[in-house]
Amino acid sequence: xxxxxxxxxxxxxxxxxxxxxxxxxxxxxxxxxxxxxxxxxxxxxxxxxxxxxxxxxxxxxxxxxxxxxxxxxxxxxxxxxxxxxxxxxxxxxxxxxxxxxxxxxxxxxxxxxxxxxxxxxxxxxxxxxxxxxxxxxxxxxxxxxxxxxxxxxxxxxxxxxxxxxxxxxxxxxxxxxxxxxxxxxxxxxxxxxxxxxxxxxxxxxxxxxxxxxxxxxxxxxxxxxxxxxxxxxxxxxxxxxxxxxxxxxxxxxxxxxxxxxxxxxxxxxxxxxxxxxxxxxxxxxxxxxxxxxxxxxxxxxxxxxxxxxxxxxxxxxxxxxxxxxxxxxxxxxxxxxxxxxxxxxxxxxxxxxxxxxxxxxxxxxxxxxxxxxxxxxxxxxxxxxxxxxxxxxxxxxxxxxxxxxxxxxxxxxxxxxxxxxxxxxxxxxxxxxxxxxxxxxxxxx
Amino acid sequence: xxxxxxxxxxxxxxxxxxxxxxxxxxxxxxxxxxxxxxxxxxxxxxxxxxxxxxxxxxxxxxxxxxxxxxxxxxxxxxxxxxxxxxxxxxxxxxxxxxxxxxxxxxxxxxxxxxxxxxxxxxxxxxxxxxxxxxxxxxxxxxxxxxxxxxxxxxxxxxxxxxxxxxxxxxxxxxxxxxxxxxxxxxxxxxxxxxxxxxxxxxxxxxxxxxxxxxxxxxxxxxxxxxxxxxxxxxxxxxxxxxxxxxxxxxxxxxxxxxxxxxxxxxxxxxxxxxxxxxxxxxxxxxxxxxxxxxxxxxxxxxxxxxxxxxxxxxxxxxxxxxxxxxxxxxxxxxxxxxxxxxxxxxxxxxxxxxxxxxxxxxxxxxxxxxxxxxxxxxxxxxxxxxxxxxxxxxxxxxxxxxxxxxxxxxxxxxxxxxxxx
Numbered sequence: 001x002x003x004x005x006x007x008x009x010x011x012x013x014x015x016x017x018x019x020x021x022x023x024x025x026x027x028x029x030x031x032x033x034x035x036x037x038x039x040x041x042x043x044x045x046x047x048x049x050x051x052x053x054x055x056x057x058x059x060x061x062x063x064x065x066x067x068x069x070x071x072x073x074x075x076x077x078x079x080x081x082x083x084x085x086x087x088x089x090x091x092x093x094x095x096x097x098x099x100x101x102x103x104x105x106x107x108x109x110x111x112x113x114x115x116x117x118x119x120x121x122x123x124x125x126x127x128x129x130x131x132x133x134x135x136x137x138x139x140x141x142x143x144x145x146x147x148x149x150x151x152x153x154x155x156x157x158x159x160x161x162x163x164x165x166x167x168x169x170x171x172x173x174x175x176x177x178x179x180x181x182x183x184x185x186x187x188x189x190x191x192x193x194x195x196x197x198x199x200x201x202x203x204x205x206x207x208x209x210x211x212x213x214x215x216x217x218x219x220x221x222x223x224x225x226x227x228x229x230x231x232x233x234x235x236x237x238x239x240x241x242x243x244x245x246x247x248x249x250x251x252x253x254x255x256x257x258x259x260x261x262x263x264x265x266x267x268x269x270x271x272x273x274x275x276x277x278x279x280x281x282x283x284x285x286x287x288x289x290x291x292x293x294x295x296x297x298x299x300x301x302x303x304x305x306x307x308x309x310x311x312x313x314x315x316x317x318x319x320x321x322x323x324x325x326x327x328x329x330x331x332x333x334x335x336x337x338x339x340x341x342x343x344x345x346x347x348x349x350x351x352x353x354x355x356x357x358x359x360x361x362x363x364x365x366x367x368x369x370x371x372x373x374x375x376x377x378x379x380x381x382x383x384x385x386x387x388x389x390x391x392x393x394x395x396x397x398x399x400x401x402x403x404x405x406x407x408x409x410x411x412x413x414x415x416x417x418x419x420x421x422x423x424x425x426x427x428x429x430x431x432x433x434x435x436x437x438x439x440x441x442x443x444x445x
Numbered sequence: 446x447x448x449x450x451x452x453x454x455x456x457x458x459x460x461x462x463x464x465x466x467x468x469x470x471x472x473x474x475x476x477x478x479x480x481x482x483x484x485x486x487x488x489x490x491x492x493x494x495x496x497x498x499x500x501x502x503x504x505x506x507x508x509x510x511x512x513x514x515x516x517x518x519x520x521x522x523x524x525x526x527x528x529x530x531x532x533x534x535x536x537x538x539x540x541x542x543x544x545x546x547x548x549x550x551x552x553x554x555x556x557x558x559x560x561x562x563x564x565x566x567x568x569x570x571x572x573x574x575x576x577x578x579x580x581x582x583x584x585x586x587x588x589x590x591x592x593x594x595x596x597x598x599x600x601x602x603x604x605x606x607x608x609x610x611x612x613x614x615x616x617x618x619x620x621x622x623x624x625x626x627x628x629x630x631x632x633x634x635x636x637x638x639x640x641x642x643x644x645x646x647x648x649x650x651x652x653x654x655x656x657x658x659x660x661x662x663x664x665x666x667x668x669x670x671x672x673x674x675x676x677x678x679x680x681x682x683x684x685x686x687x688x689x690x691x692x693x694x695x696x697x698x699x700x701x702x703x704x705x706x707x708x709x710x711x712x713x714x715x716x717x718x719x720x721x722x723x724x725x726x727x728x729x730x731x732x733x734x735x736x737x738x739x740x741x742x743x744x745x746x747x748x749x750x751x752x753x754x755x756x757x758x759x760x761x762x763x764x765x766x767x768x769x770x771x772x773x774x775x776x777x778x779x780x781x782x783x784x785x786x787x788x789x790x791x792x793x794x795x796x797x798x799x800x801x802x803x804x805x806x807x808x809x810x811x812x813x814x815x816x817x818x819x820x821x822x823x824x825x826x827x828x829x830x831x832x833x834x835x836x837x838x839x840x841x842x843x844x845x846x847x848x849x850x851x852x853x854x855x856x857x858x859x860x861x862x863x864x865x866x
Contacts, residue, residue, distance in 0.1 A: 071472075071475075075468065078464055078468070082460065082461060082464065086460060192478060192484075195482065195484070196474075196484065196485065199483075199484070199485035199486065200485060203485060203486075203489070207601055207791075207793075207794065207797065208794060208797055208798065209664070209665070209666045209673055209675045209789060209794060210664070211641070211663045211664050211676070212677055212678065214643065214678075214679070214705070214706065214736070215641050215642065215643045215644075215645065215663050215664075215676075216640060216641060216642065217638075217639070217640060217641065217642040218642070220639075220640050256540075257843075257846075259541050260850070261541045261543045261834070261836070261846075261849065261850060261853060262543055264853070264854065264857050266850070266854065269850060321754070321755075322754065371482075372482055403482070404482060422754075424754070
């Protein structure tokens with residue numbers, strides 16, 4: 001059962017070991033030993049962290065480690081393209097270190113630790129037990145041995161550059177973490193990109209004093225509006241997601257062919273150049289394969305295989321004094337711990353909100369939207385609600401608190417038999433916060 | 446000391462510096478994103494208040510300026526070598542450089558290079574061959590654009606000031622440093638331009654403080670008293686008279702209503718009373734311009750009168766008209782056009798505009814040149830029994846290298862072994 005749940009992670013682990021072995025061809029024993037040791041350290045580290053710390057901390061730590069590895073890949077990819085396009089750039093001492101046994105061992109142990117942590121997060125969470133984790137390390141060990149055997153049968157011409165190896169390892173790490181909502185990086189990245197692009201475009205327009213939308217033709221504003229749309233987060237995230245692998249592929253492609261001007265035999269020159277071109281093509285396989293892995297991770301992140309509690313919003317009306325009253329008991333039990341959605345319409349305006357009993361036993365009333373994302377609403381999973389737009393998980397005990405991607409809280413009065421909400425307050429809150437995140441529909445900044 | 450200066454100069458003019466600086470700011474941005482959702486604004490505020498961050502950002506324009514100088518020097522040196530004005534051939538100026546102990550036949554080289562499409566120039570002891578156009582002008586424009594862009598950003602972030610004022614028709618123009626001339630007319634009209642659908646002009650009479658008659662448009666914004674006049678939103682300046690059964694004396698007050706586009710609500714408190722009036726502009730009839738009331742000046746205001754949270758009644762009245770019900774009276778004796786205007790003190794904007802033009806220019810040169818006419822150059826020189834051959838290609842390098850190797854073979858065929866550099 002554990003192995004079935006971990007199929008993506010175990011495939012990733014197999015791929016990581018295979019790539020590391022091919023990337024350090026003369027250091028197979030070092031790579032094998034350190035990678036499986038790293039994996040075991042990662043699994044046991046996760047076990048102790050989940051036992052001794054609140055679950056948010058280990059998840060946060062693993063997610064940060066994944067984020068750092070992605071940033072490192074970005075840095076390496078920029079350096080690689082810089083080296084390949086510049087003249088007379090020598091190999092740095094850092095690049096030389098990679099090919100030593102210390103470099104190989106460090107890389108393999110780090111990859112092992114992170115993969116071990118991700119696998120342990122996937123199966124255990126807070127209720128993991130030791131035999132399960134021991135079984136996991138055993139399977140990882142078997143896969144390492146299989147990878148060792150498979151690697152020996154791969155064609156010798158299939159070489160991997162250090163930057164290509166890093167791309168593949170990071171791609172596989174992100175792929176294996178993307179099936180866990182709390183470790184996934186792509187969806188939060190998309191959300192941050194959307195916010196960043198919105199802010200940047202807004203600031204840019206203010207900086208160069210571009211007139212407001214009322215003065216600009218709607219066709220022109222339509223194009224500007226694309227930058228404020230929901231899709232900009234997804235496509236911007238895709239660009240950031242894939243760019244490092246593309247840059248590394250380009251860096252390999254732009255590598256200067258060896259200088260053969262000093263060779264006076266044409267056939268020898270051509271042979272040298274043909275060998276160099278063939279070698280470049282082989283080096284390109286790993287980053288191109290990594291692109292496919294990145295795509296699979298983005299897909300898995302965008303279409304997670306989890307079902308959420310998401311009831312259809314119940315229409316509600318306000319009394320003549322403008323008060324919306326929702327009884328605690330009746331067809332719907334507000335205190336059952338589930339999220340209950342409502343829709344309030346008045347004079348052509350509408351607002352969607354929900355009522356939820358927090359784990360601390362407090363009722364909370366919130367807009368079915370946050371102040372950052374487009375108002376796609378929330379669904380409830382175990383212990384959290386999820387923003388459908390950016391896939392951010394909000395722990396249930398923080399619902400009702402403002403900020404970030406949390407649902408926007410609404411003032412209400414709790415009575416003995418129900419909750420009372422001011423209709424005008426609700427509509428104003430929807431207008432002032434949610435409409436600001438849906439600028440495209442409004443055609444404004 | 447000289448060595449230290451040289452090291453600093455090399456670092457400051459390195460191609461790696463701009464990506465490093467951008468990467469640094471990107472990391473700071475990511476760090477800030479953990480703590481606030483207003484990441485960009487916070488980063489801008491940090492940069493505005495931190496000399497260190499300003500200094501780091503200033504490295505990019507410094508780097509661009511140094512690279513312009515450095516690359517111009519390289520280009521001129523290369524030109525001098527190719528023109529035969531100097532015999533000091535530095536291999537660093539070319540992609541490949543080879544020395545052969547053979548005496549080349551310059552006329553054979555010239556005819557062969559001419560046959561494969563190269564233009565040639567022959568001097569006493571050298572042959573130069575080239576084809577295509579250099580991307581050097583595009584590169585310089587790009588570097589100048591980068592210089593202007595980051596200088597503009599730096600100036601803008603560190604010195605920008607912004608004052609929001611209400612420009613009301615018939616009233617003196619409010620400016621940050623005092624009072625300007627009277628706003629004679631505000632005109633909103635349809636435009637036939639490809640980008641703007643409306644034009645807005647604010648005509649201002651000469652002021653006592655020395656400013657002549659001015660007309661302000663939308664874009665590019667004009668300057669007045671050292672600040673850009675940046676019209677933002679449209680509104681109305683209303684003279685409101687209100688009386689109620691429990692407020693028989695009534696009140697008269699001037700109100701600023703930020704109520705465009707039609708449907709947008711602007712609320713006005715009646716001071717010292719529980720009353721509040723919510724104004725809006727009704728949507729015009731289908732087919733009419735949404736801003737027709739602003740354009741013509743025939744404004745009808747919709748309103749809701751609230752006492753506390755209770756809506757007493759709603760209605761509408763035209764400018765100059767009044768509304769009376771149940772002892773309540775609302776009159777709108779004067780409604781004038783208003784433009785919510787920002788006065789922006791920011792000279793960085795000029796640099797950003799210039800940068801945009803330079804980038805467009807660089808792109809327009811670079812793309813066709815790089816795709817269709819990339820520069821390829823060769824130099825063959827014979828001095829003191831040694832033939833020096835140099836090659837450079839900005840594009841089409843593989844074909845160019847083939848021709849270069851063929852020329853080397855031709856030279857070598859005349860003597861035999863080549864010495865390798």
